[in-house]
Amino acid sequence: METVRHREPVVTDHEEFRRQVRAWLAGNVPAGDLPDPDTDDGFGAHRDWERRLYDAGYSGISWPTEYGGRGGDVLHEAIFAEEYELAGAPVRITRPAQRFLGPTLIRYGSAEQRRRWLPGMLRADHIWCQGFSEPDAGSDLAGVRTRARWDGDRFVVDGQKTWTTYGRFGDRMFTLARTGEPGGRHRGLSCLVIDMRGAGVRVRPVRQAHGQTGFAEVFFDSVAVPAGNLVGPRDEGWDVAMTLLSFERGPDAGAPVRTRRRLDALVGDIVEAGGSPGTVRDLGDLYARLSAFQAYTCRRVGARLAGEPVGAESSLVKLFAARLDADIVQLGVELFGDERLAERAPEFLDYWHSRAGSIYGGTAEIQRNVVADRILGLPRC
Amino acid sequence: MLTAEQVRLRAPSAEQRELAASAAGMFFRPDRDERVDAGPEGDFDRGRWTELAGTGLLGAAVPEGAGGLGLSVPDLVVLTEQAGRALLPGPVVETSWIAAPALAALGQEWAPALAATLHGDRVAAAVDATLRGPDLDVASYVVVPADGSDLLCAADRLGATLRVSTQDRLERSFRIARGPDGGGSAAQPLPLTDGLRVLDRGRLGAAAYLVGVAGGLLEQSISYARLREQFGRPIGAFQAVRHRLADSYVELEFARSAVWGAACDVAEGDPAAPVAITCASVAARRAFAEADRHCLQTHGGIGFTWEHPLHVWLKRGATFAARYGLRRDLETELGERLLARTGQQPRGRPPRPHI
Structure with missing residues (x-):
């Protein structure tokens, strides 16, 4: 303890x-x-x-x-x-x-x-991972198939998770698994905390396009999970998962600062290279978008401070910021060429990570559907 | 940097939301079609202008002691966005943001002119750096941006010389024309209002109006996408349509925040407020460009007809996107500022990603 x-x-x-x-x-x-x-x-x-x-x-x-x-x-x-x-x-x-x-x-x-x-x-004594995505449940999270069978005094888990951030170093996984009937969609899911160091858990790091293994595949083969590791009501894990996602989508005041550092670094490179008259307008556009990102973030923090619930705004942030970051990085590539993307260049990781921005944490397509469903009230597709 | 005061100020208050709702109620006239307010020859609709004066909008930023509502710049943004959403005609931005506060700032001598303007008996307008402005032929006072001090021109004489014709403008219902350069005899130098030059005030007001236009466009398109059925279901259920509208909404919300944030900067007396205003103007133009493209496409053929009101929103947006600075010029201005600022700082590196 x-x-x-x-x-x-x-x-x-x-x-x-x-x-x-x-x-x-x-x-x-x-x-x-x-x-x-x-x-x-x-x-x-x-x-x-x-x-x-x-x-x-x-x-x-x-x-x-x-x-x-x-x-x-x-x-x-x-x-x-x-x-x-x-x-x-x-x-x-x-x-x-x-x-x-x-x-x-x-x-x-x-x-x-x-x-x-x-x-x-x-304290980082234990590294925690999120275990939601599966090979066949990516954008369609309710398609989770990892099975948690009740065995009298514990759950027995079989299945596979993927895109597990820090999976290689993980100690505990907050897992969404199916405790009800297969194919039950949002019903019959439960959240279990699984000891990733325990018997039956196998972790395979996945190397990404940038060469890093920031995430992993995690396989469960008859993994015993104590009853006391069930978080929230059994079979009602979907609600827990949605709450988790709403926290994940809370405002991140660090994000506009990161974008600003990214833009400032690029502008520094341009100044050092003696300027680039053809890009002045592009820079102004990026500057205006950064300013809007800062203003939007400030407004969101204010709304949270005033006790307003988190809504679908994080989907807006993902759509706006992922494109802004990718555009900043892309302008650097257009100006300085492929040398900038060499593996040892400081921009290398940033380039590839910015390209993942419209995929991780819910693809841009899913985010647009969230906006269309939850904010615009358009008919479901 | 976020401060407690800033963050609190920047979450629109319950009162401001109420203000927006009541303004929407006043500005929208279901019995009235803003498309036909100007006849084919482009006459100024004095009756409608007097009605608008009655809402208090024209004197919203004028101190209460001078006959206005004494509202803050963020409050005025709230009202102006609703004005854009309702496509209010006439020099609403020019009067409420520029001319009326200018007349108020000139003191007692100009009190009768201010009173007549706020009642709608006289029209006060402004031109931007291109010397264009709305309803100049009927304006008694025109504010002109100038090197040194901005100027207020008593312009009673203009009506005789200026003709505002539909041939010279993008849309019938917004009577824009080229006006005086302030070289006239009756020019009066103006102090800053809220620390801002005339062009910055116009820029911010026009950005708020443009955000309103883009919002109105999007609302109509959402309604249409819900109703219009093809292939046995509403077109709003097709991702190709819903993603266009979602993208428009994203730009709109960020532009709205940028305009709001710039207004809060002005209210706080931030010396960098003009830069925030320029950023907000670009954001508003981006939002309109996105809505312009996607909303017409969502409406299909019907949006291209004269009978459907959509084209008036598209035209009003294009008119306002070209007021107080073109997007490319504003972007160039910001880009140069960014280069100058960065030139004085040590070189940085991009942040390391969260991987």
């Missing part, structure tokens, strides 16, 4: 909090990059970094203090995200846990489950 350290809640004064965060990051963000998180050493270094954040009280900014969080509000979370990205701090390997797995457990987990799992999540 993890011991939970009760923390002092975050100071309520937001500007004071920003000053604290900025000062701490200035003194603690490693100079130069940590080693590649795609390697064992690199992942370990990122895990150590997560512990430092946790120990300094900068993990789970808006989580309740009883689970090791900082008890802040949406704006504290947003301020931290802005400062973190401005400081160019390392990639967060606890990102899925921080943004949506933990908040879902806080909402649906039993008191015992929350005590058991949450602090280890924030």
Whole structure:
């Protein structure tokens, strides 16, 4: 059993909090990059970094203090995200846990489950993965086929998950599995926490177009899962999954800062190359779109702070931002050619990752359907 | 950087939502077709203008003590977007954003002119940098952007010399014409209003109006896509159609936020507000361009007929997309600013992706 350290809640004064965060990051963000998180050493270094954040009280900014969080509000979370990205701090390997797995457990987990799992999540003692997508259930999530059979005192799980972020290093998976009849669509699904280090679990890292193995395929062969690892009501996992997705879709105030850094880096390259008269207008267009992205994010954080529920806005953000980021990167390629895409170039990963932006977390086509269904009220297709 | 005050200010308040709803109620006249407000020869509809004056819109940004509503710039954005959505005719942006606040700023001497303008008895308009503006032939006062100070011209004499003909403009119901350059004898230099030059005010107001036009276009297209059936079902059920409308909505919402954010910058006295206004103007033009393309396509042949109102929205949008700066010029301005800003900073690197 993890011991939970009760923390002092975050100071309520937001500007004071920003000053604290900025000062701490200035003194603690490693100079130069940590080693590649795609390697064992690199992942370990990122895990150590997560512990430092946790120990300094900068993990789970808006989580309740009883689970090791900082008890802040949406704006504290947003301020931290802005400062973190401005400081160019390392990639967060606890990102899925921080943004949506933990908040879902806080909402649906039993008191015992929350005590058991949450602090280890924030400290990166255990790396948590999301197990929703399957080879035959990608855009069509209700087609999940991984089977969890009840065996008197436990579930027995068979099936396969895919696109599992950090799967290679994962300790726990928040899994959507079918406990009801096959083909039951949204009915008869349940959320189970599976120990990825246990018997019957096999992880196969998947190498992506950029060469990194950021995600994996995960196979379950008669994996025993204790009854106490069921999160939320049995057979009603769809509602839990939808709540999880709504957390995943909450505002990310770090995103416009990242886009700004991307654009600034490109403009820096252009200035250094002596300018490029033909691109002035393109740059102005990108600048205007970035400004709209910042304004939209600010408005969303305000709405969340005022207690408005998360709606389908994240689909708008995905559609708008994925295209903006891809266009910034693409302009760099048009200006500087294929040399920029060499494997060792800093733009290499950014180029390929930006191309994935219209696919991961729900394809652009699915996002458009979400907008059409839930906001525009168009007839279903 | 997000601050608590900013974030709170930037979530539209319940009052502002109410303001939008009540403005929509006042501006939309189901018994009236804004398409026919100008006759074929393009006469100014004085009755309709007096009606609009009665809504308080023209003096929305004028202090209460001077006979206006004393609303903030974000509030005025809310009203102006509704004006665009309802395709209100006449110099609504020019009067409410530029001329009426200018007359108010000139003090007691101009109080009678302001009162007559707010009642709709006299028309006050403005031109942009191309010296074009709406309803200049009937305007008593025209604000002209100029080097140094912007100018207010008492322009009673214009009516005799200017002819506003349908031949010179994109649409019948918006009477745009080329006006004076401010070199006339009765030119009065103007102070800044809310720290802004006339062109910036017009830019922001026109962007809000354009967002309203794009929103109106999209609403009509959604209704049409729900009703119109082909192959045995509403066309809005086909992804080819729904994705067009979703894309239009995305651009619209981001443009709306950009305009709103720029208005909040003005209200906060941010010295960089003119840059935010230029960004918002580009965003509004992008949103309209997207709606323009997809909404006409969604309507198919019927949208191309004179009988269907769609073409008036398309034309009004095109008119406003060309007011207070063309998209390519605004983008160039922003691009140059970005290059100048970055030239003074150390070179950065793109962020490492979350993988």
